[in-house]
Amino acid sequence: MxxxxxxxxxxxxxxxxxxxxxxxxxxxxxxxxxxxxxxxxxxxxxxxxxxxxxxxxxxxxxxxxxxxxxxxxxxxxxxxxxxxxxxxxxxxxxxxxxxxxxxxxxxxxxxxxxxxxxxxxxxxxxxxxxxxxxxxxxxxxxxxxxxxxxxxxxxxxxxxxxxxxxxxxxYAQFANSVRPLTKPEDFHGLKIRSIGHIPSVMIQAYGAAPVFMGAGEVYMALQRKTIDGATSGTTAMVQRKYDEVSRYLTVVNYAYxxxxxxxxxxxxxxxxxxxxxxxxxxxxxxxxxxxxxxxxxxKQTTEQLKQRGMDVYVVPESDLPQWKEAAKPAWDEYLKTAGDLGKELLDDVQNIK
Incomplete structure (x- = not known):
């Protein structure tokens, strides 16, 4: 055969x-x-x-x-x-x-x-x-x-x-080399490497400029100050040594x-x-x-980044509503692109007990 x-x-x-x-x-x-x-x-x-x-x-x-x-x-x-x-x-x-x-x-x-x-x-x-x-x-x-x-x-x-x-x-978090990001307004004027269209809309809504590049390019871009920060999971941040080229980590769990x-x-x-x-x-x-x-x-990689010298800020649960409200344009964009099915899925998620 x-x-x-x-x-x-x-x-x-x-x-x-x-x-x-x-x-x-x-x-x-x-x-x-x-x-x-x-x-x-x-x-x-x-x-x-x-x-x-x-x-x-x-x-x-x-x-x-x-x-x-x-x-x-x-x-x-x-x-x-x-x-x-x-x-x-x-x-x-x-x-x-x-x-x-x-x-x-x-x-x-x-x-x-x-x-x-x-x-x-x-x-x-x-x-x-x-x-x-x-x-x-x-x-x-x-x-x-x-x-x-x-x-x-x-x-x-x-x-x-x-x-x-x-x-x-x-979960996705934010690393940057300029300042602590403790509220959405802190993003104003920064250039942040994004991971997709919906996150880019959120980054823009927070007042920053999203930048698209491959994961392998982020370290050099942070080192050369081509970008000010990046969003990714902390596992990738550890593996790609973000701690060497960025000082601040904001743990906000915005995307799964x-x-x-x-x-x-x-x-x-x-x-x-x-x-x-x-x-x-x-x-x-x-x-x-x-x-x-x-x-x-x-949990482990967040702690590793802290031990390696990053300044870690965990957004309090009480502050999350303002982050979510400021990100509303990203929700609107998803509903625009995903249509009726997108709305149905979001309703399904919100109805889960």
């Missing part, structure tokens, strides 16, 4: 022409020359042989990366080596900007990318960037396990991607950053039910571990 397309083509650009020129291989959901689904070979224990490529861009020591690596390991072990997941970490195969299109076209079977970047495909996915929409880790978990997660998953499937797991990154483990829908539909069940159950276990780890990582 000829090799399955999933182990032959590694770039999106060649995918179409190679599919057209290989008569014996099948795209996901098709039938190979030997009659097996998607070119897979049946094994005696009920699993069919499959090699699934999984790409992500986070550093390998990040808690999401550790969870994803463990997920891949467990799937391979539990299938007796029949279902192999080949992991390509830290942008080895695809950049975060390339990831979504690769998943949707089948250029890669499985990948991890941020909800912020997925919001360009499914605007409602921008809900995780809406300031103060998810005030607690517990509420976020309930939302994703309930109607919010179900509705977002359905929208993703319409576009061609099956969401296998929501991987909690943790999510990453999605998504699978090409056509490929998923072609997998045998036994394999789908294995992937689903292992992803569920991993999602729970990552959610618990996110909260611990937020």
């Amino acid at each position: 000829k090799k399955s397309w999933i182990s032959v083509w590694t770039t999106i650009g060649l995918l179409g022409s190679l599919l057209a020129g290989c008569g014996g291989a099948a795209a996901p959901g098709g039938t190979a020359a030997d009659g097996t689904s998607g070119g897979q070979v049946a094994s005696a224990d009920g699993y069919q042989e499959a090699t699934i490529r999984l790409a992500y861009n986070l550093p390998q020591d990040h808690h999401i990366a550790r969870g994803v690596e463990e997920f891949a390991k467990k799937v391979t072990e539990r299938s007796g080596g029949k279902v192999k997941i080949q992991v390509y970490p830290a942008g080895q195969l695809l950049s975060d900007k390339e990831m979504n299109q690769a998943i949707l076209t089948g250029g890669v079977e499985m990948g991890v990318n941020s909800s912020t970047l997925w919001s360009s495909v499914v605007p409602a996915m921008g809900i995780f960037d809406v300031p103060f929409a998810f005030p607690t880790y517990e509420l976020a978990g309930k939302a994703l396990a309930g109607p919010v997660g179900q509705k977002l998953n359905a929208e993703m499937e319409k576009k061609g991607a099956k969401v296998l797991m929501y991987a909690d990154y943790g 950053l999510e990453f999605l483990l998504a699978v090409n829908k056509q490929y998923w539909d072609a997998l045998p039910p036994k394999t789908q069940e294995l992937l689903t159950e292992t992803a569920r276990e991993t999602e729970e571990w990552i959610r618990k780890q996110a909260e611990e990582e937020d």
Whole structure:
């Protein structure tokens, strides 16, 4: 039997022409020359042989990366080596900007990318960037396990991607080298590196100028004073050594950053039910571990930044209403881009007990 397309083509650009020129291989959901689904070979224990490529861009020591690596390991072990997941970490195969299109076209079977970047495909996915929409880790978990997660998953499937797991990154904070940010007015006149469209609207509403750049560029930009500050999770701040180039950290928990483990829908539909069940159950276990780890990582990395010399200001809960009120333009922008579904999702979140 000829090799399955999933182990032959590694770039999106060649995918179409190679599919057209290989008569014996099948795209996901098709039938190979030997009659097996998607070119897979049946094994005696009920699993069919499959090699699934999984790409992500986070550093390998990040808690999401550790969870994803463990997920891949467990799937391979539990299938007796029949279902192999080949992991390509830290942008080895695809950049975060390339990831979504690769998943949707089948250029890669499985990948991890941020909800912020997925919001360009499914605007409602921008809900995780809406300031103060998810005030607690517990509420976020309930939302994703309930109607919010179900509705977002359905929208993703319409576009061609099956969401296998929501991987909690943790809360977004602000670092800067100019002054303590103790209230929204303190942002006035600063240049802040943003992580997406909705956060940029909030930054502008606070009186600062949002700046777009890759995560790897932030350290140098802070060092050279090209920007005054940046927003990110404290895990990334520790890994990228923000403490060396910025003095002040404001812990305000304004956005609950999510990453999605998504699978090409056509490929998923072609997998045998036994394999789908294995992937689903292992992803569920991993999602729970990552959610618990996110909260611990937020606490630990905030303390690390403090120990490394950053001046840490934790916004009191009593002050949060003024931060949320000042961020209202960001809520309006989300409702404008996500429409009726966006309003429905925000209502769902606010009705969670």
